Amino acid sequence: MSISLHKILFGAAPLSLGLLGLALPAELLAADETLGTVVVTGVRGSQQRTVTDSPAPIDVIDSEQLRSIGQNGLKEMLGRLLPSFNVPTINGGGTAFLVRGVSMRGLGGDQVLVLINGKRRHNSALINNGARVGNASVPVDLDLIPTAAIERIEVLRDGAAAQYGSDAIAGVINIILKRNAEGLTSDTTLGQYYDGDGTTGHEAFNWGNKLGENGGFINLSWDAKLQEPYERSSAASGQLYFKQADGSPDPRESNRQGWGTEYGLGRDRTTSLAYNAELPLEDDLKLYSFSTLSYRNSNKDLGTASPPTSPAWRAFPMRLTPTAARRGGKSTRPISRSPVVPRACSVAGTGTCRAPTARIAACSTRPTT
Known part of the structure; x- marks a missing residue:
């Protein structure tokens, strides 16, 4: 029985191939070319631009x-x-x-x-x-x-x-x-x-x-x-230490923990x-x-300056935060109008430093992390 089925299947193959080569009516071809409604998803907005x-x-x-x-x-x-x-x-x-x-x-x-x-x-x-x-x-x-x-x-x-x-x-x-x-x-x-x-x-x-x-x-x-401005920084965990009586940096400033960058x-x-x-x-x-x-x-506000490790003069001592500014003007935040960092400044108890040059570089003692 299996042999006869095998012969019938292979015998029908040439007939099916011959039917595929027959010409189809023109009306049938025209009907196949007509497409239905095409829906496109993922369009950005309702207006075509x-x-x-x-x-x-x-x-x-x-x-x-x-x-x-x-x-x-x-x-x-x-x-x-x-x-x-x-x-x-x-x-x-x-x-x-x-x-x-x-x-x-x-x-x-x-x-x-x-x-x-x-x-x-x-x-x-x-x-x-x-x-x-x-x-x-x-x-x-x-x-x-x-x-x-x-x-x-x-x-x-x-x-x-x-x-x-x-x-x-x-x-x-x-x-x-x-x-x-x-x-x-x-x-x-x-x-x-x-x-x-x-x-x-x-x-x-x-x-x-x-x-x-x-x-x-x-x-x-x-x-x-x-x-x-807006800020999304966490509260500072460290403390600010001013210089000692002899003018040398406080050794506790060598600890980098507790200061960082202001985000926002x-x-x-x-x-x-x-x-x-x-x-x-x-x-x-x-x-x-x-x-x-x-x-x-x-x-x-830019990133905080690193803590002082030597008695040398510093433009932004004690974790102070310099500020990038453009086209001048006074600001409620620390601002440096000069792209050149001043060579020296004197530090007062309020944390304000003034450069001995024509341009003023201001600093802020506000800690950030």
């Missing part, structure tokens, strides 16, 4: 999407809208707090080309020192661009070094300023942490009007951002202005101009 007819991934973000994020700076807005744009909240010590580095597609911020109306934006004058993301880079400070002046942002999330140069390895960000706004608009954003610190505020105004009779325009924007954000106050204007003169000739002007005042 990705250009689908381009071989490279391009995102177009308008001003309404930027406003809906509820963030103060442009970096935070892009970090929540772009899937490959990374903005760390605290990017390390040193000067990395003042101009936080960004990362696109895993590359540093100075490898992202930033354009304003198609023109290159200058990089920051501050090197990202001690950063976890983009260390030693000199990126464009996006937070100095008023968000109220932005009409849309075009982001190319792919390498474009062949077209734009080596600073576009990670991608290109083209910021288009407003040109058709009429009247005055304003936005206000306020926020605070549950612990009562870290207050954030953002106030933005924009005014636009027509210029001439041939489609010209002028647009003015003002933007102010506030970031108050510092204070940042930024004011930005921008204008964008265009005046057509003839059919193929127009006069245009745009610019931004910004002022930033920020400071952040």
Whole structure:
């Protein structure tokens, strides 16, 4: 019985192969080409902003999407809208707090080309020192661009070094300023942490009007951002020991336990202005101009200085905390306006040291861990 079944199966094989080679009716082929409803999951938001007819991934973000994020700076807005744009909240010590580095597609911020109306934006004058993301880079400070002046942002999330140069390895960000706004608009954003610190505020105004009779325009924007400091350090477990009567360090200062680094954000106050204007003169000739002007005042406590182990003069003795600051101004926290550490200072009982130079370096005896 098994032999006969074996012969029947092998005998039917040529017949089945022959049936597969038969031509199917045209109506049946047309019916197979019609697809049903295709449901795609994982879409970021309900609005389509990705250009689908381009071989490279391009995102177009308008001003309404930027406003809906509820963030103060442009970096935070892009970090929540772009899937490959990374903005760390605290990017390390040193000067990395003042101009936080960004990362696109895993590359540093100075490898992202930033354009304003198609023109290159200058990089920051501050090197990202001690950063976890983009260390030693000199990126464009996006937070100095008023968000109220932005009409849309075009982001190319792919390498474009062949077209734009080596600073576009990670991608290109083209910021288009407003040109058709009429009247005055304003936005206000306020926020605070549950612990009562870290207050954030953002106030933005924009005014636009027509210029001439041939489609010209002028647009003015003002933007102010506030970031108050917040601390998440634990209480200090050690004590502060002043110098002994003979001027030598207290031997108990050699114990490194009980002092450390203050964790949290510092204070940042930024004011930005921008204008964008265009005046057509003839059919193929127009006069245009745009610019931004910004002022930033920020400071952040750095890591504590090591305890003294010798009677030599020290700029920051007794676990005192120096502060990184930019663009001067008095601060309620310790602040050093000079990047050069003073050579000597005298210590009073209050823990305040003064450098015998033209610039003053202030210190604080507040212990941190």
